[in-house]
Amino acid sequence: MNGPTHSRPGISLVIPVYNERDNLALLHAELTGTMRSVGDTYEILFVNDGSNDGSARVLRDLRAADAHVRVLTFARNAGQSAAMDAGFKSAAGEVVVTLDADLQNDPADIPRLLEALRGWDAVVGVRQKRRDSLVRRVSSRVANYVRNRLSDETITDTGCSLKAFRKAALSRLVLYDGMHRFLPTLLKMAGCRVQEISVGHRPRRHGTSKYGIGNRLLPSFMDLLAVRWMKRRKLRYEVKDDI
Ligand code: UDP
Numbered sequence: 001m002n003g004p005t006h007s008r009p010g011i012s013l014v015i016p017v018y019n020e021r022d023n024l025a026l027l028h029a030e031l032t033g034t035m036r037s038v039g040d041t042y043e044i045l046f047v048n049d050g051s052n053d054g055s056a057r058v059l060r061d062l063r064a065a066d067a068h069v070r071v072l073t074f075a076r077n078a079g080q081s082a083a084m085d086a087g088f089k090s091a092a093g094e095v096v097v098t099l100d101a102d103l104q105n106d107p108a109d110i111p112r113l114l115e116a117l118r119g120w121d122a123v124v125g126v127r128q129k130r131r132d133s134l135v136r137r138v139s140s141r142v143a144n145y146v147r148n149r150l151s152d153e154t155i156t157d158t159g160c161s162l163k164a165f166r167k168a169a170l171s172r173l174v175l176y177d178g179m180h181r182f183l184p185t186l187l188k189m190a191g192c193r194v195q196e197i198s199v200g201h202r203p204r205r206h207g208t209s210k211y212g213i214g215n216r217l218l219p220s221f222m223d224l225l226a227v228r229w230m231k232r233r234k235l236r237y238e239v240k241d242d243i
Pocket residue numbers: 015016017018019020049077078079080083099100101102104208209210211
């Protein structure tokens with residue numbers, strides 16, 4: 001059941017990778033341990049988003065050593081939303097689990113996430129004890145508050161990448177740059193049922209965060225206005241008669 005998957009795997013783990021060389025082998029080992037205990041077939045789909053730190057070589061080695069591993073490689077850096085979109089489209093599993101490549105998400109949470117997906121279209125993580133700097137924790141709290149207020153939403157921690165989805169639900173989405181932060185809202189707009197569960201969080205030990213106030217605050221605020229607009233202008237009509 002857990003051997004290399006020649007037929008369609010049940011679960012696709014989709015992992016965007018941008019300069020995460022020293023995290024990848026550790027992540028692969030942790031994921032393998034977890035997925036063996038899950039007892040469903042799986043693939044680990046790394047999307048290399050134009051890394052230039054040697055991540056490509058590590059991914060090639062992982063691919064050569066483990067038939068569960070697949071690697072999509074972008075010609076150049078295209079952003080986390082693009083990497084996730086490519087992963088979603090290429091994922092063979094009926095269930096897609098997303099997580100970061102930097103080991104901040106804990107693979108040990110995946111079984112609970114899959115359990116919680118029963119009867120739902122998506123399950124999104126809420127990081128219980130954020131292991132980021134104070135500035136990051138405060139700015140993310142403010143961002144979540146503003147996001148929820150302006151888009152009439154109730155998602156606690158949209159920045160948590162650890163999420164599980166039904167592939168059929170993801171197929172309804174058309175993503176734009178920056179939209180990886182709004183997946184729960186976009187799914188709800190598409191009529192999907194989304195629930196939250198608490199998950200762990202760990203400090204980044206290798207490599208650096210790709211985001212800071214400078215490249216996150218203004219772009220994600222503009223994205224929020226776009227989502228607010230989309231939500232307000234969503235077509236709402238009821239066909240009363242069709243003769
Ligand atoms: N990432 C990516 N492309 C980018 C930026 C980030 O694929 O242009 C990946 C990154 O390698 C990581 C995840 O997206 O796996 C989240 O990035 P990061 O950990 O830097 O974000 P943070 O946790 O600091 O918010």
